[in-house]
Amino acid sequence: QLQLVESGGGLVEPGGSLRLSCTADGYTLGYYTLGWFRQAPGKEREGVSCISSSGGRTNYADSVKGRFTISRDNAKNTVYLQMNSLKPEDTAVYFCAADAHGFTLVEYKYDFWGQGTQVTVSS
Numbered sequence: 001q002l003q004l005v006e007s008g009g010g011l012v013e014p015g016g017s018l019r020l021s022c023t024a025d026g027y028t029l030g031y032y033t034l035g036w037f038r039q040a041p042g043k044e045r046e047g048v049s050c051i052s053s054s055g056g057r058t059n060y061a062d063s064v065k066g067r068f069t070i071s072r073d074n075a076k077n078t079v080y081l082q083m084n085s086l087k088p089e090d091t092a093v094y095f096c097a098a099d100a101h102g103f104t105l106v107e108y109k110y111d112f113w114g115q116g117t118q119v120t121v122s123s
Helices: none
Strands: 004-007 010-012 018-024 033-039 046-051 058-060 068-073 078-083 092-099 117-121
Touching: 004 092, 018 033, 018 092, 018 117, 033 068, 033 078, 046 068, 046 078, 058 068
Parallel strands: 010 117
Antiparallel strands: 004 018, 018 078, 033 046, 033 092, 046 058, 068 078, 092 117
């Protein structure tokens, strides 16, 4: 079964940047729409961004537009989330997920999930 592994989380001050990465061993991610979701303490998981299998289409939640950029390198079997101008409200566990059937930020559409990486924005 496809297993996704996120990395790149950590503690950063407000206004700072982080780049998250997500990859999978033994499976080609190039067939999937890949998405990033996040879950803050006491809140439901929400969609952050997604990118089509070719990388030609992207979508962002309004809360991160202009600050976050999703990209993928199918040759490296990796998807990235560049996060700039981070705010305390971006603090959450960030999850990578793969959708084999379409292009959406709807959580239940995604078939495979990583374990998550913690991002904390605090001074």
